[in-house]
Amino acid sequence: MDSSPQPVVVFAVNGERFELRRDGDDDPGETLLEFLRSRTRFTGPKLGCGEGNPIPNQTNQTPARLIANAGGCGACVVLVSEYDAEADEVTHATVSACLTLARGLHHRAVTTTEGLGSSRRGLHAVHERFAGFHASQCGYCTPGMCMSLAGALVSAEGKGKGGSPRPGFSRLTAAEAERAVAGNLCRCTGYRPIADACKSFAADVDLEDLGLNCFWNKGDDDDASVSKLPPYKEGSIAAFPEFLKDEIRSSLGVDRSASSASSGSVSSWYEPRSVEEYYKLIGSLSHDKSRTKVVVGNTSTGVYRDTELYDRYIDLRAIPELNSVSKDDKGVNIGAATSISQVIEILRGEGNSYKDEVFCKIADHMEKVASQFVRNMASLGGNLIMAQRDEFASDIATVLLAAGSSVCIQVSSERMNVMLEKFLDMPPCDCKTLLLSIYIPHCTPSGISSSSESVNKAGDKPASSLLFETYRAAPRPLGNAVSYLNSACLAHLISDETSGNCMLQKICLAFGAYGTQHAIRATNVENILVGRPITASLLLEACRALKKTIVPVEGTRHAAYRSSLAVAFLFSFLYPITKETFKPVHAVHLKGHTVSKNNGNLNCGPNTRVDVSLNGINNVKSDLHSNDRILESSKQVVEITEDYLPVGIPAKKVGAELQASGQAIYVDDIPSPKDCLHGAFVYSTKPLAHVKSIELGPSTEQLKSVAIVTAKDIPEGGNNIGANTIFGPEPLFGDPVTQCAGEPLGIVVAETQKIANIAASRALVNYSMENLDAPILSIEEAVKRSSYFDIETIPFLLPQKIGDFSKGMAEADQKIHSAEVNLHSQYYFYMETQTALAIPEEDNCMVVYSSTQCPEVAQETIAKCLGLPCHNIRVITRRVGGGFGGKAVRSLPVATACALSAYKLQRPVRIYLDRKTDMIMTGGRHPMKIRYSVGFKSNGNITALHIELLINAGMTTDVSLVIPHNFIEALKKYNWGAFSYDAKVCKTNIATRSAMRGPGEVQGSYVAEAIIEHVASVLSADANLVRQRNLHTVESLMLYHSECMEDALAYTLPSICDQLITSANYQHHLEMINSFNKSNRWNKRGLSVVPIVHKFFCKATPGKVSILNDGSIAVEVGGIELGQGLWTKVKQMAAYSLGQLWADKSQDLLERVRIIQADTLSVVQGGWTTGSTTSECSCEAVRCASSILVNRLKPLKEQLQEKQGTVSWDELILQAKMVGVDLSARELYVPGASSIYLNYGAAASEVEIDLLTGAVTILRSDLIYDCGRSLNPAVDLGQVEGAFIQGIGFFMNEEYLTNSDGLVVSDGTWTYKIPTVDTIPKQFNVKLLNSGFHKKRVLSSKAREAIRAAREEYDCSRSGSSAPFFDLEVPAIMPTVKELCGLDNVEKYLESLCSVVR
Ligand SMILES: Cc1cc2nc3c(=O)[nH]c(=O)nc-3n(C[C@H](O)[C@H](O)[C@H](O)COP(=O)(O)OP(=O)(O)OC[C@H]3O[C@@H](n4cnc5c(N)ncnc54)[C@H](O)[C@@H]3O)c2cc1C
Ligand code: FES
């Protein structure tokens, strides 16, 4: 066939040549990520979200709406380079490997992070700086981060902009450098160090602005600092291999049709070279179109799952017409296959040449579509086809609609130009329709350059001014999140010379993404507006009509919010030119508005400054061109003690460079053993049902799946056990009855992970509800049916009550009775999902590599399940790609199922959960319902508090019985006077909830703040004053935490709060905030200072230190390296402890220490790496073990010294070996009774909310944490920052939703939004104090104060009364915040204006 190119795809990966066939049996849909991870030795690109799993899953959604989850995390980012032989030029672009089809890479060069450098060949500056700025914790996101930055560096080089940068730096600006990683997710670091690592390359960076690092000390002069920074050299990224250049040159002019004759085999990949060839091809496949896929960038599979496994692909990128761009003074015609990134450049170039602000603003808006690495592949045409055919919530369709664009399409042999509006309205395109090009006209004040369908009631009089704006309200300011609503408005204005009124001559109002088939024009509203003076009453009329027009389809989430956003956007657009602003139109140069200082969700907004002066809108500024920084400033203050060197210094994280350069090995990076199979879970979609049977669907035969493993396969003597805690076991499989949607029912095992996933999703489960009660899906239902886990029998988990509650209430001046707070769940979102590899060994033994926080428990659970002794099971864990509690109990079923499958089949089996399954199965944080009654004096002193705590534990106990304890202990940070509580742990039919970072403590701390705020609101007092009033005194602290008497004496919290208030300049800020709030109608700010008191416990932990013959040291500990820096601290401690034998050389010893992976048959009693104390306890165990060695070696050293004077370490060890000193020691550190500590900390945060969109921006956060004598301040700082940002996620971003059966529906990056670099505080300051023991924890959310300010104004304007207390539901996502500020706040405001005018 003509359009079939060479049957072999040739490309390079990191300079090595690879070939793939485009015919035969190979899967043509293989992604670059699958290829790299399964067919090369490169492990740098990670799978964090992309699954690319075709076929409907088990949720019975209609295919058109099956949401995929690829392209959303950036873990797989690589650089793809292309060589233009004629121009002898190489271009580079980052792409997500999980979306890129490997067979579309002919003659391209791929660079992964390994291609930048390695520890053997020499690391690249990108790797070294990520490591040196402490920007890698678990490291799973780091290779992708490095490649996103590398892409930005190489692209800045390519553009040759800005002259030559100073040596060692790049051409990037600091603002561009930060934005380089805007599409990459990291769950560990809190992004600040990542932003610093990126900015360290920027030509304009001030080194003083960069955070704690290993290169220089604060205070070093700039020249010295620069000299220590690993230098960046232009040209050091992605050299295009010469062999590939030669092949490309020699292929030029080769007759393709000749070379395509591939020995008669059937091609699976076609690249038509013309439109005609495409139609010929389509015609020839007429009988078999359904198994053919037409692609350009293939990024749509990141949005919608494929519903087929395709046999062949047609790649449109080789059709010249689809890539051509033609420009004239009327507009620009862009080929449909042009990537969005290229379109942005074209529009910006044309916008600048023609001074066309519309083009520039469209380009700005497009920069918020997806992420750089998706935009580089995603085509303009692909986006519009998705909008037209799949009801996709496109931004591009909306903005191009408003700009009067048209498209050129070919339907079979007929070619036509149609307006975009008409195209969107046509019946959904099939493969017979080719979108050839998109025409975007220049807009001039006199009109759109092409025939426009804009309303024109005001005659042909030339318009004097042009106004264009685009808007999007989305969970993330810089994109990588689809909007709740997007909009673009274009208007032609004339002004009445005498009255100075503005009048609209034409207007086009486009809205999309709100739960509509496609973007639409609000023509009824346009008709209302055109030809009439723009007054508040006209605007009000238009807003009311718009609200009736922008109505999401039934079932759309946050429907009322989306409608209210439309009103907000229209208001933003027209309000500055309403009559009531009292400015003649010519004073308003209507090119655009200022960028409002909100978090970027609106491109513009009506600032109250506009009310009095229009200066703001004269100042045209395009935000993405501006040098606005994501992170304006940051400060880290740590105290470094050198008494115990190398303990206490901010040493670089062990293995950070390995992580950055992709050499660090995680479970899924371990090469598959011979005959390895892959498993995927079949999970229940019913909350409570008998599982009658599980069968593989009829269509799975073709998939070559091997087997299905269920409870029936558990060997004799084994048990259906999938997890085990001190509270008892839980089943591995829901058998015979499934207890929740998301419970594992079986494992499908197949030759590849992809086939296993597909087969599992097609498995047919036969359920029956016969004789079963209705499931319990809520706390309320559990209470009604008294469905609880028994906590009363475990008294040590129930903290003491204080005083007499009734008496305390009697002393109160005021009381609040039974106020309620509801808290929802949060998903862990570790970047590495649950994974295990099980390898059967001789004599019924099994080695299991598991990504777990508790290998010892995994060993025990697997042994019980298989009915084998524990010594038959070796569980090995080297490092975990993020845990946060989710790889503790919840990792056990995965390891156990993997082992069971391997045991049954007697072949190695590996399981790597796709993100969706992980999100459905692993539960997350506990939802809670809390009722409180509180009594207080008029001065704010609280006299009594009673809490009723209801916790939704899900179907099994897991560790849920400790949650009430943690909650109450955290709540006790204030002196409540008399304190009592009643706690119940509800047993329900939802997926088991487990411990997540700060389990129960996060919620307890939040509820304490909610109570304080409530009291303050009743008293109309400043909440921060009420906080201070109720902080513990030493006496009350001792009463509340009697088991920590020592700490009560060293009670530093009041001084921490004082420091914070002074350093954050609290009073001054408060005044500024008050004045800001008075003068800004649509933005409000709030500031609060939140303290924390945290109790923590040490636990028994083993450590083993072995000195080898050459003097190198191997250390093993019970604790697992999860990214929290455990290995780094342990290494420092081993060097310090053994350093006693080698005075002043402990730093050198550091280099000799290696921490070994955890192995349950080498170090027993490893326990759980949870509760934040494992690093310290592991260090203590290593110190003890090292002391044993020191005691053994000291006499020998003294003998040798006596004989020969000095003795080196190597000599000592050699002699020790000769005389038979045992050079290995193990110790179990067992903490004493006094190992319960209190830690203190506080955070002050200032936030701003946008009342029009509900967007919240954290302007500044100051954190002080008393972490005792830090073993490594850099590591501890990273933990504090990371925990804080994870807390922000819980309180402000992350909605973990389920359907009516309790099945999780927020099941991927598309629907679940963790914080990104653009959502962290703009000023982020952290100080670690050195006076106790380290503890990391999550702090609290501060949006409430700003919302309160907004509500006061809103409610007062409505009723003249003061704003009542409100329940701030968390996560306080944009719709929640806007609802609290009033979904109709615009209309209310306009009404008030109208009444004044009247
Ligand atoms: C993580 C992620 C985030 C995103 N966020 C946003 C966002 O915020 N806003 C937004 O607007 N978009 C967003 N997108 C969508 C993205 O813009 C589209 O996926 C992309 O533009 C599609 O282009 P493509 O070349 O990859 O299309 P493909 O995936 O290759 O094709 C898409 C479909 O269109 C058909 N097709 C493609 N080109 C043509 C043509 N010329 N003629 C006929 N049919 C054709 C194909 O057959 C296919 O069915 C996001 C995508 C991802 C993956
Ligand atoms: S795995 Fe590719 S973007 Fe997440």
Ligand code: FES
């Ligand atoms: S370091 Fe970024 S996800 Fe762990």
